[in-house]
Amino acid sequence: MNRHWIKKPSFSIFIGFIFLFFFNPLLWAANSSSFFQFSTINALLEGVYKGELTIQKLLQKGQIGLGTFDALDGEMVIIDGRCFRVNSQGMVEEVTADETTPFAAIAQEPSSNSRNLFLIDSYEELELELNKMIENPNLIYIIHIEADFQTLKARSVHRQTKPYPPLTEVTPDQAIFEFTEMSGDLVGFWCPQYFEGICVPGYHFHFIDKDLKHGGHLLDCSFLLGSVRVSPCYDVFMQLPRNQEFARANLAGKRIDEIQQVEK
Ligand SMILES: [Zn+2]
Numbered sequence: 392m393n394r395h396w397i398k399k400p401s402f403s404i405f406i407g408f409i410f411l412f413f414f415n416p417l418l419w420a421a422n423s424s425s426f427f428q429f430s431t432i433n434a435l436l437e438g439v440y441k442g443e444l445t446i447q448k449l450l451q452k453g454q455i456g457l458g459t460f461d462a463l464d465g466e467m468v469i470i471d472g473r474c475f476r477v478n479s480q481g482m483v484e485e486v487t488a489d490e491t492t493p494f495a496a497i498a499q500e501p502s503s504n505s506r507n508l509f510l511i512d513s514y515e516e517l518e519l520e521l522n523k524m525i526e527n528p529n530l531i532y533i534i535h536i537e538a539d540f541q542t543l544k545a546r547s548v549h550r551q552t553k554p555y556p557p558l559t560e561v562t563p564d565q566a567i568f569e570f571t572e573m574s575g576d577l578v579g580f581w582c583p584q585y586f587e588g589i590c591v592p593g594y595h596f597h598f599i600d601k602d603l604k605h606g607g608h609l610l611d612c613s614f615l616l617g618s619v620r621v622s623p624c625y626d627v628f629m630q631l632p633r634n635q636e637f638a639r640a641n642l643a644g645k646r647i648d649e650i651q652q653v654e655k
Contacts, residue, residue, distance in 0.1 A: 424499035424533045426580075426624035427452035430632050433588045435459070435494045436649050437640040438555035442491025443632045446474045449495055450488075452628070455535060455578050457597040457608075458495025460486070463561060464550040466608045468599040469497055470578055475599060477606040479549040479566045483599065493632070496580060496590065498533035501622035508536070508617040517612065518594055524621050525581050531590070531624040532581040538617025543570045545598050545607025555636075562653045568607055575600035577609060581621075587647060589629070591654055610655070 429444045442461025449456075450472060458467040465476040467486075474486045506524065511517045517536075525532055546565045579596030586592060599606040631637065 422501075422503050422622055423626075424453070424501060424622040424624050425626035425628065426496065426498045426531045426533065427628045427630070428496040428590065429458070429492060429630050430494045430637065431589045431642060432494070432591050432650060433642040433646060434632070434637055434640055436558045436646055436653070437642065438557045439632065439634075439636045439640050440493050440551055440555045441632070441634050441636045442493050443634055444492050444495070444630065445488065446486050446490050446492065447488035449492060449497055450474060453497035454500045455533060456495060456497030457578060457580075457595065458492050459548070461491045461493060462550050462552070463493075463548050463555070466547045466597055466606065467492065467495055468578060468597045468606050469495075470576055470599060475603065475606065477545075477547045477597075477599070479547045481547060481566065481568045481605060481607065483604050483606050485603075498580075498624055499622070501533050501535050501620035503620050503622055505618040505620045508538070508614075508619055510615060511617065512613050514609065514611045521581065521594065521619070521621075524619065527623060528581075529583050529585075531583070531586070531627060532621050533624060534577070534579050534581060534594075534596070534619065534621050536577040536596075536617055536619045537575075538577075538614040539572075539574045541571065541613045541615065542611070543573060543575070543598060543609070543613075544568070544611040545570070545609055547607045558653045559649050567610070568605065570600070570605060573600050573605065575606070577612075579609070587645065587650075588642065591650055592647065595654060608654070
């Protein structure tokens with residue numbers, strides 16, 4: 392038998408597999424998450440803190456995410472499909488399924504291979520490193536970082552009473568926690584600027600430590616070695632509140648200065 396007859400088809404099959412691997416949209420889609428958000432950041436800025444969506448329903452949409460609770464009662468961290476509250480004393484508790492949220496974002500766990508992050512001195516430096524992994528900045532990305540943090544600064548907000556003040560009046564009173572030598576997870580999102588008014592544009596992370604005892608909204612951090620997984624979100628879903636507080640809120644206008652003030 393002429394050996395060329397054997398080699399040529401197998402070479403074609405090999406090329407075919409390579410082509411399928413790199414150009415098959417189904418394979419690309421495999422490393423993507425779907426993003427779900429309840430309510431908008433501008434509604435939260437306006438003081439729409441009334442919880443409406445149950446944690447049970449929220450957790451049907453993904454395994455990893457962040458948000459807050461009815462009456463702005465602490466920072467929400469969702470990890471491994473479980474929902475935790477970091478209250479204003481810095482204590483972490485798992486939240487029951489019947490509690491409600493006025494604002495939350497959730498996605499599927501990123502399925503990409505993890506990449507290492509080295510010698511991160513600050514949140515700004517972390518952002519610069521993450522920028523290299525956001526291949527399409529016009530998409531939302533879900534981001535999961537695990538690290539042994541040298542330092543980490545986080546905050547939580549106090550439960551509010553009615554009439555609810557706008558968020559800019561709440562955050563000056565926030566509780567700030569500073570941790571050293573703590574292993575944990577950052578869960579969060581990259582959100583493009585054009586989602587302004589809906590999401591927090593740029594990066595937004597919440598922290599929870601490996602013992603599930605400490606956490607909060609990330610303000611700063613440093614670490615020597617960490618790992619990160621990211622997934623783009625091509626499918627973006629929103630659900631909006633049905634309550635009167637949301638209906639009456641003025642959600643118009645560019646409010647990036649207010650977002651910077653309450654998130655940084
Ligand atoms: Zn936050």
